[in-house]
Amino acid sequence: MKNNQKSTLLAGDIPLPVLLSILACLLVLLVGVAVGVGAVTISQPVVWSVIASKLSIYSIEPFWSLGRENIIWSVRFPRTLLAAMVGCALAVVGAALQSVTRNPLADPHLLGVSSGAAFGAVIALLHTGMILGAMTVPIFAFIGALSSILLVLAVANFSSAYDAGRLVLAGVAISFVLSSLGSLFIFMGDHRSSHTVIFWMLGGFGLAQWDQLGILFIALIIGISYLVYKARYLNVMTLGDESASTFGVPVVRFRLAVIIICALLTGAAVAFSGIIGFVGLMVPHIVRILVGADYRKVLPLSALLGAIFLVAADIIARTLIPPEDMPIGIITGLIGGAAFIFLMRKKQMLPQ
Amino acid sequence: MPYLHSVKTFIKALLLLVICSVSYANQTFTVTDLAGRDVTFSSQPERIILGDSRYLHALSILDQEDPTKNVAAMLSRLDWVDYGSYVEYLKRFPNLKDIPIIGRSSADSFSIESAIDLRADLAIFSLDGHGPNARHANTIKILEKAGIKVIFVDFRKSPLENTPKSIALLGKVLGKEAKAQTFLNFYEAQLSKVTDKIKSLDANAPAKVFIHSRVGVKSGCCETMARGMMASFFDAAGAHNISKAVVPGIAGFMDLEYLLTNQPDLYVATAVGSKGMPKESKDDELPYVMLGAGTPNDFAEKSLYDSIKRYKLNHLEAVKSGRAHALWHGFYNSPLNVVAVQVAAKWLYPKHFSDLDPEATLEHFFNEFQAIPLTGVYWTTLSSDEYK
Numbered sequence: 001m002k003n004n005q006k007s008t009l010l011a012g013d014i015p016l017p018v019l020l021s022i023l024a025c026l027l028v029l030l031v032g033v034a035v036g037v038g039a040v041t042i043s044q045p046v047v048w049s050v051i052a053s054k055l056s057i058y059s060i061e062p063f064w065s066l067g068r069e070n071i072i073w074s075v076r077f078p079r080t081l082l083a084a085m086v087g088c089a090l091a092v093v094g095a096a097l098q099s100v101t102r103n104p105l106a107d108p109h110l111l112g113v114s115s116g117a118a119f120g121a122v123i124a125l126l127h128t129g130m131i132l133g134a135m136t137v138p139i140f141a142f143i144g145a146l147s148s149i150l151l152v153l154a155v156a157n158f159s160s161a162y163d164a165g166r167l168v169l170a171g172v173a174i175s176f177v178l179s180s181l182g183s184l185f186i187f188m189g190d191h192r193s194s195h196t197v198i199f200w201m202l203g204g205f206g207l208a209q210w211d212q213l214g215i216l217f218i219a220l221i222i223g224i225s226y227l228v229y230k231a232r233y234l235n236v237m238t239l240g241d242e243s244a245s246t247f248g249v250p251v252v253r254f255r256l257a258v259i260i261i262c263a264l265l266t267g268a269a270v271a272f273s274g275i276i277g278f279v280g281l282m283v284p285h286i287v288r289i290l291v292g293a294d295y296r297k298v299l300p301l302s303a304l305l306g307a308i309f310l311v312a313a314d315i316i317a318r319t320l321i322p323p324e325d326m327p328i329g330i331i332t333g334l335i336g337g338a339a340f341i342f343l344m345r346k347k348q349m350l351p352q
Numbered sequence: 353m354p355y356l357h358s359v360k361t362f363i364k365a366l367l368l369l370v371i372c373s374v375s376y377a378n379q380t381f382t383v384t385d386l387a388g389r390d391v392t393f394s395s396q397p398e399r400i401i402l403g404d405s406r407y408l409h410a411l412s413i414l415d416q417e418d419p420t421k422n423v424a425a426m427l428s429r430l431d432w433v434d435y436g437s438y439v440e441y442l443k444r445f446p447n448l449k450d451i452p453i454i455g456r457s458s459a460d461s462f463s464i465e466s467a468i469d470l471r472a473d474l475a476i477f478s479l480d481g482h483g484p485n486a487r488h489a490n491t492i493k494i495l496e497k498a499g500i501k502v503i504f505v506d507f508r509k510s511p512l513e514n515t516p517k518s519i520a521l522l523g524k525v526l527g528k529e530a531k532a533q534t535f536l537n538f539y540e541a542q543l544s545k546v547t548d549k550i551k552s553l554d555a556n557a558p559a560k561v562f563i564h565s566r567v568g569v570k571s572g573c574c575e576t577m578a579r580g581m582m583a584s585f586f587d588a589a590g591a592h593n594i595s596k597a598v599v600p601g602i603a604g605f606m607d608l609e610y611l612l613t614n615q616p617d618l619y620v621a622t623a624v625g626s627k628g629m630p631k632e633s634k635d636d637e638l639p640y641v642m643l644g645a646g647t648p649n650d651f652a653e654k655s656l657y658d659s660i661k662r663y664k665l666n667h668l669e670a671v672k673s674g675r676a677h678a679l680w681h682g683f684y685n686s687p688l689n690v691v692a693v694q695v696a697a698k699w700l701y702p703k704h705f706s707d708l709d710p711e712a713t714l715e716h717f718f719n720e721f722q723a724i725p726l727t728g729v730y731w732t733t734l735s736s737d738e739y740k
Binding site for chain 1: 455463465489
């Protein structure tokens with residue numbers, strides 16, 4: 001254990017509650033900045049006063065215009081919260097999957113979830129029309145995500161698959177099939193509308209709505225609570241299936257449970273934001289470099305760091321080429337990749 | 353006596369209330385847009401967002417003096433999507449360059465917060481096409497919550513059916529109903545010159561047409577329109593669009609081999625370029641077919657020739673027999689579309705429509721219903737011997 005601590009950057013230096021508090025404060029600060037910047041710059045006093053008055057924290061005589069209030073409350077605040085929740089979900093899912101598949105390159109999109117979601121989105125955007133109103137694309141994307149995970153489990157014949165490798169291969173295969181089907185449906189649709197699909201695939205939070213956030217929040221609470229509760233199991237799973245069984249972990253059942261939870265979380269995140277890469281792969285590794293491989297620390301810190309990372313990325317996406325929003329996937333790929341390479345050079349990636 | 357005074361005061365107050373209610377009722381009006389949505393206005397909109405900068409042509413119909421004066425912002429830069437018209441509008445209305453651009457052609461690039469901050473009170477979006485459309489329920493919801501009314505018009509999806517409805521809608525919303533009605537009378541009269549005569553044609557042997565869409569935008573052969581948009585004009589003019597059998601959706605691609613084995617009687621390229629546009633020529637070869645404002649015929653014809661050569665379409669019988677044409681691409685999303693129908697009819701059945709004069713129709717349209725003068729040609733034919 002000592003050896004493990006020495007090979008991390010922060011382990012032992014800062015107690016976990018303090019570290020969590022620091023990151024939580026940083027997140028709140030970033031949320032304020034995110035709500036303040038964009039095509040229109042709004043001062044922090046206005047930002048927090050509007051939020052406080054809307055949340056009925058305290059009553060205040062409005063010193064801001066109705067337009068600014070609408071920008072803050074109807075556009076930016078839900079968008080920023082969505083970014084935080086999606087970042088949180090993807091980072092936690094990435095961390096959990098890296099444990100149960102014993103694959104350091106596992107990320108939320110490994111098991112075909114994003115390809116399934118993209119396929120659902122293509123159907124909704126190019127073929128069905130908005131038959132379910134504003135929720136059409138999220139619902140179709142979510143159904144696509146869940147269908148893909150069911151296909152993966154069926155192909156991997158999960159009940160008898162004791163090794164994670166088979167599962168990963170099934171995920172890759174289903175991913176390719178669904179990607180090809182998605183491309184086929186793009187080709188068969190009005191190709192002039194395909195930019196909408198491409199934009200969705202690159203990810204973004206531009207159309208966040210208050211009534212959608214609740215769904216993701218509930219999924220997040222349930223998913224993260226379960227994973228944190230089973231953090232000890234996740235620690236043991238990194239040692240291999242046989243060792244985990246020796247420690248009393250019902251390996252197959254637990255892996256199945258984690259994969260379904262992860263699929264639900266990823267499906268919910270992807271449904272509202274499109275496909276955002278690198279967060280689920282990179283954040284857990286950064287956390288391990290900082291505090292070690294103990295999942296009791298890795299999960300909560302990944303959640304906060306994932307949220308911080310995506311909120312920061314969204315700030316960049318909205319300020320780079322105003323008044324337009326750059327797709328968030330471009331930002332996460334560029335920043336994430338660069339940060340990852342930098343950290344790997346600074347410090348050898350910790351073994352699982 | 354004080355009782356009588358109270359009664360008088362009460363009656364006065366009641367009368368005042370009735371007068372106010374009546375005047376408010378007169379101000380308040382409800383319209384049904386092209387997406388079938390009922391939208392209620394309490395006053396005439398004064399700050400408008402155009403979901404497509406090319407809607408300036410539609411606004412010009414209603415206000416020839418200055419169609420830009422109430423435009424608070426727009427999507428898709430006019431100098432990118434219709435360079436020739438942009439130059440002409442800029443000459444007359446220099447303030448055009450100061451109108452904020454709050455998005456490109458895709459709906460996803462639309463900046464909602466810019467729209468709110470600009471204190472717009474109306475957004476005019478397309479039922480289908482550039483900018484947010486009727487499928488973007490979230491965008492509409494956010495804008496309406498911020499007090500920006502949204503109406504949908506359509507010059508693109510079902511252009512001939514929806515252009516009159518769209519102009520009538522805009523006339524009602526912008527308080528220009530008389531001007532809108534004048535245009536509608538003209539539009540219906542010009543359209544019926546084709547549709548009435550088409551009925552007497554032999555329906556068993558319609559002329560076959562191939563529409564080569566946005567020539568030069570995509571490198572491969574050949575982008576086409578099968579339904580709606582430009583295809584509607586040729587349908588109305590009695591053509592058989594050969595793309596319909598191959599392309600499942602509205603637009604798609606046709607293979608050169610298919611074209612050579614299923615020869616069209618008529619080849620029509622749509623022109624996205626205009627003379628003077630940036631990156632106009634490369635090695636003296638024009639990258640797009642050029643038509644529209646400020647484009648002379650010889651220039652347009654040369655651009656059509658260059659494109660046909662580049663796409664190896666010179667083996668088509670239509671090209672060899674002098675039935676290769678080009679049509680301004682802007683017709684597909686514009687109230688000028690009735691002119692395109694007349695041009696199509698003239699190309700398809702020249703004998704049958706010998707008395708039809710699309711040039712005169714276009715001229716009348718610009719003189720009576722546009723804020724910019726008619727400069728340049730909006731269609732051309734590969735007629736010169738050197739190009740055959």
